[in-house]
Amino acid sequence: MVNLNAMGIVFPNMHDSVIPDLTAHRTMASVPFAGRYRLIDFVLSGMVLAGVQNVGVIVKKNYQSLMDHLGSGREWDLARKRGGLKIFPPSGYSSYEYHGRIGALKGILAYIESAKEKYVILADCDVVCDLDYAELMERHAASGADVTIAYTKEKMTPALMNNNVSLAMAPSGRVRELMINDEQTGRRNLSMGVLVMSREFLTETIRSAYSRGLVKFEQEILAKNLDTIKVYGYEYTGYRSRIADMASYFDANMQLLYRENLNRLLPEDRPVYTKVRDEAPVRYTVGCKVKNCTVADGCIIEGEVENCVIFRGVTIGKGAVVKNCVLMQNTAVAPGVRMDYVITDKDVTITEGQYLGGTRSFQVFVKKGSTV
Amino acid sequence: MKECIAMLLAGGQGSRLYALTQKLAKPAVPFGGKYRIIDFPLSNCVNSGIDTVGILTQYQPLVLNEYIGNGQPWDLDRLHGGVHVLPPYKKASGSDWYKGTANAIYQNINFIDSYDPEYVLILSGDHIYKMDYAKMLEFHKAQQADCTIAVLEVPWADTSRFGIMTTDADGVITRFEEKPKKAESNLASMGIYIFSWKKLRAYLEQDEEDKKSTNDFGKNIIPAMLDSAQRLVAYPFEGYWKDVGTIDSLWEANMDLLNPSVPLDVWDESWKIYARTPAQPPHHLSSLAHVENAMITEGCEVDGEVDFSILFSNVHVGAGAVVRDSIVMPGCVIEDGAQINYAILAENVTVKKGAIIGARPEHMEDIEKWGVCVVGEGVTVGPGAKVGPKAMISQDVKEVL
Numbered sequence: 001m002v003n004l005n006a007m008g009i010v011f012p013n014m015h016d017s018v019i020p021d022l023t024a025h026r027t028m029a030s031v032p033f034a035g036r037y038r039l040i041d042f043v044l045s046g047m048v049l050a051g052v053q054n055v056g057v058i059v060k061k062n063y064q065s066l067m068d069h070l071g072s073g074r075e076w077d078l079a080r081k082r083g084g085l086k087i088f089p090p091s092g093y094s095s096y097e098y099h100g101r102i103g104a105l106k107g108i109l110a111y112i113e114s115a116k117e118k119y120v121i122l123a124d125c126d127v128v129c130d131l132d133y134a135e136l137m138e139r140h141a142a143s144g145a146d147v148t149i150a151y152t153k154e155k156m157t158p159a160l161m162n163n164n165v166s167l168a169m170a171p172s173g174r175v176r177e178l179m180i181n182d183e184q185t186g187r188r189n190l191s192m193g194v195l196v197m198s199r200e201f202l203t204e205t206i207r208s209a210y211s212r213g214l215v216k217f218e219q220e221i222l223a224k225n226l227d228t229i230k231v232y233g234y235e236y237t238g239y240r241s242r243i244a245d246m247a248s249y250f251d252a253n254m255q256l257l258y259r260e261n262l263n264r265l266l267p268e269d270r271p272v273y274t275k276v277r278d279e280a281p282v283r284y285t286v287g288c289k290v291k292n293c294t295v296a297d298g299c300i301i302e303g304e305v306e307n308c309v310i311f312r313g314v315t316i317g318k319g320a321v322v323k324n325c326v327l328m329q330n331t332a333v334a335p336g337v338r339m340d341y342v343i344t345d346k347d348v349t350i351t352e353g354q355y356l357g358g359t360r361s362f363q364v365f366v367k368k369g370s371t372v
Numbered sequence: 373m374k375e376c377i378a379m380l381l382a383g384g385q386g387s388r389l390y391a392l393t394q395k396l397a398k399p400a401v402p403f404g405g406k407y408r409i410i411d412f413p414l415s416n417c418v419n420s421g422i423d424t425v426g427i428l429t430q431y432q433p434l435v436l437n438e439y440i441g442n443g444q445p446w447d448l449d450r451l452h453g454g455v456h457v458l459p460p461y462k463k464a465s466g467s468d469w470y471k472g473t474a475n476a477i478y479q480n481i482n483f484i485d486s487y488d489p490e491y492v493l494i495l496s497g498d499h500i501y502k503m504d505y506a507k508m509l510e511f512h513k514a515q516q517a518d519c520t521i522a523v524l525e526v527p528w529a530d531t532s533r534f535g536i537m538t539t540d541a542d543g544v545i546t547r548f549e550e551k552p553k554k555a556e557s558n559l560a561s562m563g564i565y566i567f568s569w570k571k572l573r574a575y576l577e578q579d580e581e582d583k584k585s586t587n588d589f590g591k592n593i594i595p596a597m598l599d600s601a602q603r604l605v606a607y608p609f610e611g612y613w614k615d616v617g618t619i620d621s622l623w624e625a626n627m628d629l630l631n632p633s634v635p636l637d638v639w640d641e642s643w644k645i646y647a648r649t650p651a652q653p654p655h656h657l658s659s660l661a662h663v664e665n666a667m668i669t670e671g672c673e674v675d676g677e678v679d680f681s682i683l684f685s686n687v688h689v690g691a692g693a694v695v696r697d698s699i700v701m702p703g704c705v706i707e708d709g710a711q712i713n714y715a716i717l718a719e720n721v722t723v724k725k726g727a728i729i730g731a732r733p734e735h736m737e738d739i740e741k742w743g744v745c746v747v748g749e750g751v752t753v754g755p756g757a758k759v760g761p762k763a764m765i766s767q768d769v770k771e772v773l
Binding site for chain 1: 405406445632638639644645647649650651652653654657658666669686
C-alpha cells in the first residue's frame with residue numbers, strides 16, 4: 001500500500017448528460033451525494049487511501065462548482081509540493097472542446113509525460129463505491145496486463161443501456177470483447193470507468209491514436225485491438241451505486257437510509273474526505289419527529305421527517321411533514337409544508353403551506369436556488 | 373508588525389473537572405457536540421480579525437498540540453503570524469515551568485516582540501462565549517487606556533467566585549478584588565485583557581524581579597498597575613459567557629446550547645465556531661430512534677431514545693437505550709437497553725447492555741446525594757452494572773450477574 005507509484009487522472013464531465021437537471025450548473029463530479037459529499041470525493045479519497053499523491057482533473061465545462069469544491073486539494077491531503085491536485089481547464093492552444101478521453105488526455109500530455117509514477121489510473125465519477133485502488137493495482141501488476149478495467153456485474157436497466165461499456169472475458173480474466181452501449185438484457189459485466197495502465201503505455205497510445213484521429217479510448221482503441229492489447233477485467237463486488245439517470249440518483253441516496261449500506265459505502269476505517277463547511281451539529285428541537293433519516297451537520301429540524309437524506313445546513317420548520325425526500329445543502333422548508341418524493345437542489349426555499357408531491361418512481365425536482 | 377496579537381493561556385490543569393482532565397488540558401475538553409473549549413476563543417480571534425495567536429501550554433499538552441496542529445481549521449495557518457503553541461522551554465540561564473499567568477507571558481516576551489505589536493490581547497482557554505475583540509480594541513484605543521478588562525455583571529450572590537472590579541462613572545477601574553467576601557460591585561472580570569504592549573512589558577519585568585510575587589495577572593499585575601495610577605478601564609460585555617471549570621458548569625454550558633432562550637448560537641453563519649473535525653459520514657437515526665431536543669453530529673448511529681442530550685461524533689445508541697440530560701463524547705457506545713441520566717461520558721466509553729448510569733433528581737430520596745455523574749475516557753461499564761449519581765469513574769465497572 002505504501003508507495004503505490006501511480007498517478008490518477010479524473011474525468012469530471014464524463015456522463016454529465018445522464019442527469020441534465022443536476023448538471024445544469026455543475027459537472028457530474030460535483031453532483032451532491034449522501035448528505036455531505038460530491039461524487040468526486042469517493043474517487044479522490046479512494047485514490048489517496050491507496051497512496052496516490054498526484055492527481056490530475058481534466059475539466060471541460062461547467063466546472064466552477066467543482067473548482068470551488070476542490071480548492072487546493074487540501075481536504076484530500078492533495079495540496080502537495082510534489083504532485084498533489086492539478087485541475088486542467090480546456091487549454092489555450094486547443095481552444096475547442098475536446099472529444100473523448102484521448103482528446104482530453106492529449107491536452108495534458110506534457111503533464112503525464114513529466115510525472116514520475118509508473119502507473120496511471122483513469123477514473124470517471126458516475127459509480128459511487130468504496131473501491132480498493134491498491135488491490136486493483138496489485139492485480140494489474142500481477143496479471144501482466146496492458147490495461148485493467150474495473151467492472152461490476154449488473155442487472156441491465158433501461159437507463160444503463162444508453163450509457164455503458166460491457167466486458168466479455170475468458171476464464172483467465174482477459175477481455176475478449178468490449179461492447180459500447182450494447183442493448184442485451186440480463187446480467188452484464190459493466191465497466192466502472194476505472195482503468196489502470198502503465199504511464200508509458202498511455203502516452204504511446206495517446207500519441208499514435210491522436211495522430212490517426214481516434215479519440216475514444218475504449219471504443220476506438222481497446223475494443224478494436226483486443227488481440228494485441230492485453231486488457232483484463234477486475235471485478236469489484238463491494239457496495240456501489242451507478243448514477244445513470246435521475247431515478248437511479250434518487251434511489252442511490254435512498255439506499256443510504258439502510259445503515260448497512262451507509263457503513264459499507266463509508267466504513268469507519270476508510271474515510272471519505274470532502275470540503276469542510278464548519279457546520280454546527282444538527283439541532284433537533286422539542287416536538288420534532290424523525291424516523292429513518294440520514295442527516296448531515298448544520299441542520300435544524302423542528303418538523304416531522306421520515307425516510308429522508310438531508311444535506312448540510314437544511315432547516316425544516318415546525319409542523320412541516322417531509323417524507324421520502326432528498327434535500328440538498330441549505331434547503332429551507334418553512335413551517336407547515338408537506339413534501340413527499342421531492343428532490344431539492346442547493347439553496348431551495350419552500351414557503352409556508354406548500355404541498356409538493358411526487359411518486360416512488362417519479363420525483364418532483366426543484367432547481368438550484370429556486371423558491372416554491 | 374502586527375497591531376494586536378493574542379496570547380491564549382491554555383496551560384491549566386482544570387483539576388475540578390477530575391476524570392475529564394486526567395489526560396488532557398482543560399482547553400482541550402470536548403464541548404457542544406463537535407468543539408473543544410479552546411475553539412471558542414480561537415474562533416473569536418479569527419472572527420475579530422486577529423491572525424496571530426500564541427497558545428501557552430503546560431499541563432498534558434499532547435492532545436492540545438495535535439488538535440491545534442498548523443491552525444488550518446481556524447484559518448490560522450499564515451505566512452506571517454498564525455497560531456503558535458508555546459510550551460515552557462530551556463533558556464541559557466536555566467529553565468522554568470510557567471509559574472503563573474503573568475510569568476507565562478513574561479517567558480514569551482521575545483515571541484511577542486518579534487511581531488512588534490502595539491497591543492496584546494490576553495485570553496484564557498476555559499470560557500465559552502462569543503465576543504468581538506475588535507470592538508474591545510476600539511474601546512481600548514478610544515479610552516486611551518493602558519489596560520482594558522472585559523467585565524460582565526454577575527448576580528451579587530456569585531461575586532465571591534470572581535475577580536470584582538469597582539469603576540467610576542467613566543468606567544475607569546478604581547479597585548480590583550480577587551474573590552471578595554463582601555463585594556462593592558458586581559462587575560466580574562472575564563479574564564480577557566487588552567494591554568498596550570510597552571506598558572505590559574514593563575510591568576512583567578518589574579513583577580519578575582519581585583521574588584514574593586505569584587506572577588499572576590489578577591493577583592499581581594493588575595493591582596500593581598492600579599497602585600501606580602495607570603489607566604485601567606472596564607469594557608462592559610453583554611451576552612453569553614460561562615466559565616466551564618467545574619463538572620456542573622460544564623454540564624450547564626453544554627445544555628445551554630439546547631435552550632433556545634440562551635443567547636449562545638453556534639448555528640450563526642456570521643460568527644462561526646471553527647473546529648478540527650474527523651471525516652465522518654452523516655449520522656443515521658433509524659425507525660426505532662426517538663430523538664427530541666438534542667444535538668447530534670456526524671458518525672452517530674441512533675436506535676434508542678435521546679432527549680435533552682448532546683451526542684459527539686461516532687456515538688452509537690442501541691435499541692431501547694435511553695440517553696437523557698447527558699453529554700456523550702466522541703466514540704462512546706451505549707448498548708441496547710442501557711440508561712444514561714444526568715451524566716457526562718468522556719471519549720470512547722462503552723456502556724454495556726442494560727447498564728444504568730446516573731439518576732434523575734426526582735427519583736432521589738436524598739437530593740443531597742444527587743449530581744451529574746462522570747465516566748472517564750475509555751472506561752467500560754459492564755452489562756447490567758450501575759453507576760450512581762455524582763459518581764466519578766475512571767476505572768472499568770464490572771458486570772453485575
